[in-house]
Amino acid sequence: MSNNTMKSEFPNNDQRLAVCNSQWKEKKRSKNKMKIERRFLPQEDAEVRILREDGKPTKIVGYFAKFNKLSRDLGGFKEKISRGFFKEALKDSDVVDLFNHDHNFPLGRESAFGDEGKLKVWEDKVGLRYELTPLQTQTIEDRVLIPIDKGVIKGNSFGFRIKGGGDTWDESDDGTIRTLMPNGCSHLVDGSQVLFPAYDGTGVSLRMENTEVALRSLEDWKEENKVETKDEVATENIESKENRDLENKEDIENNSVENSNDSENDNNENDNNENRESEQNDNKDESNPDNVTIDSEQDSTENETVESVSLKTIGLKLKTNQQIIDNE
DSSP states (O other): OOHHHHHHHOOSHHHHHHHHHHHHHHHHHHHHHHSOEEEEEOHHHHOOEEEOOTTSOOEEEEEEEETTOOOOOSSSOEEEEOTTTTHHHHHTOOOEEEETTOTTSEEEETTOSSSTTEEEEEEOSSEEEEEEEOOOOHHHIIIIIHHHHTTSOOEEEEEEEEOTTOEEEEEETTEEEEEEOTTOEEEEEEEEEESSOOOSHHHHHHTTOOOHHHHHHHHHHHHHHTOOOHHHHHHHHHHHHHHHHHHHHHHHHHHHHHHHHHHHHHHHHHHHHHHHHHHHHHHHHHHOTTHHHHHHHHHHHHHHHHHHHHHHHHHHHHHHHHHHHHHO
């Protein structure tokens, strides 16, 4: 859509921005539909084994996937496959069986002629079941059949493409869960017998298996529903706690500095008071160095004055008494 057309149909800038975002997301979803996702089934669930019968070709049997079994962590989410997920894809599929997903090491195919190299794949109540009659070569016998027979190769995996809306997301006590819905598979690409099956986060990460489609789907779901996963909430809680701890530490340090400053101010004030008192005493001493003597002399003068007043009083009394006697 040209700029002029956009402006004529959507005069508001926010509307044009929303249309661009919508088209970008749709283009991204279209690219996702072409990407292959790959999953590994743990050896305890794959049940891969060899069937040898007299006069018949050797067969490999097992499960590429199992239904309603919660995977381990695939890198921020867990996953389970609903029964019927592969149903539509199996109607017109031509699944190839590859050893360790190596395109240079094919073992069989659904459309192979005759029994040798024939792969059969179907859904049962348990999962995605397969039966393979591999090509009868010495290389396959030595590198695949004998290792499986001896328990060296134990795992299975499969590659697939998913339809738009072929999955749902949810938050539960088990974390963020992706459910692959019935008829959600658009194309079952291949199946493999693998040496290191890993349907868990570590294996997927280290083996760089494709979970990009799932992670983009998860981001779209979180954006549309404004959802925070438990891991994100836990991370936010940890960061919040760290921030609170840092703030408390800063408060303690600030209080310590303030208390230290207050203590210094108190000490300085005490020192200033002492200095002022000392200066006052020094000034007093300089203005009256004989202060103690003067006080003593003043006390003596006061005593003499009191004694003089007392003698005068006694004299007056004697004189008065003498006058009384004379009059008599």
